[in-house]
Amino acid sequence: MEFALISIPLMMLMFGVLELAMILLVSATLDTATDFAARNIRTGVFQAGSSGAPVSQQGFRQLVCVNMSWLEPMCTLDAPAPGEPDPSPLFVESRTFANFAAASALPERDPNTFDPQVTNWCAGNPEDIVVVTTYFKWPIVTPLLRPVFQNFSGGRMISSTRLFRNEPFNPALPRLGNNTSC
Numbered sequence: 634m635e636f637a638l639i640s641i642p643l644m645m646l647m648f649g650v651l652e653l654a655m656i657l658l659v660s661a662t663l664d665t666a667t668d669f670a671a672r673n674i675r676t677g678v679f680q681a682g683s684s685g686a687p688v689s690q691q692g693f694r695q696l697v698c699v700n701m702s703w704l705e706p707m708c709t710l711d712a713p714a715p716g717e718p719d720p721s722p723l724f725v726e727s728r729t730f731a732n733f734a735a736a737s738a739l740p741e742r743d744p745n746t747f748d749p750q751v752t753n754w755c756a757g758n759p760e761d762i763v764v765v766t767t768y769f770k771w772p773i774v775t776p777l778l779r780p781v782f783q784n785f786s787g788g789r790m791i792s793s794t795r796l797f798r799n800e801p802f803n804p805a806l807p808r809l810g811n812n813t814s815c
């Protein structure tokens with residue numbers, strides 16, 4: 634009888650802890666994958682085509698997916714057909730800025746109005762200041778905890794951002810600047 638009284642709150646607490654643990658694990662995985670993939674941009678390996686992925690937004694997304702190890706099967710590596718929604722929960726964005734102050738003024742994206750079709754992409758030139766952001770849509774499984782954890786319809790939008798200055802990876806390349814390189 635006593636267990637019947639505490640079983641529902643106990644189960645909710647256990648599922649809540651598991652749900653939070655999964656969100657934190659996905660967040661840590663996304664951070665690590667973003668860091669490894671962004672290093673390819675920072676050093677110029679990605680721009681030179683030496684990373685093994687196409688030099689495009691889709692190619693960078695591939696790099697992040699490969700680095701997500703246990704979540705890689707959830708990433709759809711193929712681009713959707715034109716006009717169709719992207720079934721992948723992973724979206725990537727990269728922007729260049731003239732200085733660090735301009736990069737810090739970048740507004741945060743609202744998960745409720747997030748449109749993956751309007752993400753920016755520019756890996757930058759040598760010594761450009763680059764902001765790389767990855768977004769991963771994680772579904773919330775526990776129905777009673779959705780109001781607590783979800784920040785978009787159906788789940789939680791987890792993001793990871795890296796801000797850095799590209800290395801002078803190829804001094805022979807002309808410096809194009811932010812307006813003409815993207």
